[in-house]
Amino acid sequence: MQIKKVGVIGCGLMGRGIGEVSARAGFDVVVSEVNQQLLDKGLAAIDASLAKGVEKGKVTEADKAAAMGRIKGTINVQDFKDCDLVIEAAIENLELKKKIFGDLDKICVKDAILATNTSCLSVMDMAAVTQRQDKVLGMHFFNPVPVMKLLELVKTIATSEETLSAAKAFGQSVGKTVVTAPDVPGFIVNRLLMPFLIEAVRLIESGLATREDIDQAIVLGLNHPMGPLTLADFVGLDTAYFICNAMYDEMKENRFAPPVLLRKMVTAGQYGRKSGKGFYDYK
Ligand SMILES: NC(=O)c1ccc[n+]([C@@H]2O[C@H](COP(=O)([O-])OP(=O)(O)OC[C@H]3O[C@@H](n4cnc5c(N)ncnc54)[C@H](O)[C@@H]3O)[C@@H](O)[C@H]2O)c1
Secondary structure (H helix, E strand, C coil): CCCCEEEEECCCHHHHHHHHHHHHCCCEEEEECCCHHHHHHHHHHHHHHHHHHHHCCCCCHHHHHHHHHHEEEECCHHHHCCCCEEEECCCCCHHHHHHHHHHHHHHCCCCCEEEECCCCCCHHHHHCCCCCHHHEEEEEECCCCCCCCEEEEEECCCCCHHHHHHHHHHHHHCCCEEEEEECCCCCCHHHHHHHHHHHHHHHHHCCCCCHHHHHHHHHHHHCCCCCHHHHHHHHCHHHHHHHHHHHHHHHCCHHHCCCHHHHHHHHCCCCEHHHCECCCECC
């Protein structure tokens, strides 16, 4: 199937990025929010991101105007009815995502592909509330979407090859390199990343190494662009904690169990960069 019109549910951090790259690639885009205020904020963020691209000489004024012209904001889910692909990027809550998939299944044309940008939830659980399990998959973009090159496509036991190949073609047309991942918690990237991040937290928790030494060791010893504690602060400690718990709940393996220190930091509101304090101070 050919994808021409793309819907994006949620215009937060990820939704606005997915909307931006889709519009820049020439797709008509509908993006939704829960209210007009959040929608205006999200659309303004897309405009600002494109303006930054113009400043850096990566986008022309004409391309910016054309991309913005292709994006329609809405707070009415009925506006997704004629989309060929809808990517859900609402908050990470399975009950909410199931409700959204149930609604989309009733509203969207029968051939439309329904995708979720979930970081760790079961895609099959979302597919199961629809009458089109073969047309549901995960499309896991990375933050910031306009910059990060990877797109993980998450194939459930019910996703058809046709759906997967249409999603692959779409991903490539928005400039991403596509990998196919299984519908297991963490997919590929977070399954490898989370045990690594929480092992760094355990080193801190047990007082065996300093945060600076841990980060420097990984940056200089493994050539990573940033150390695991800096990265954990960037991802958000609340997000990392949520993902680890989801992985542990499903697989009951100790390597995914979040350390007590991580839970205490989240309880204290120390979420990392976004709250001004995590393993480092950002105030
Ligand atoms: N932040 C990341 O680094 C990252 C990376 C990959 C995947 N994800 C996943 O992407 C999804 C979105 O994450 P985010 O960081 O953009 O969160 P966010 O909180 O920045 O944005 C989510 C937005 O969805 C909106 N929303 C909630 N319910 C809605 C509904 N019914 N209809 C329309 N909009 C609705 C919220 O108002 C909010 O603005 C989550 O599933 C998350 O796990 C996040």
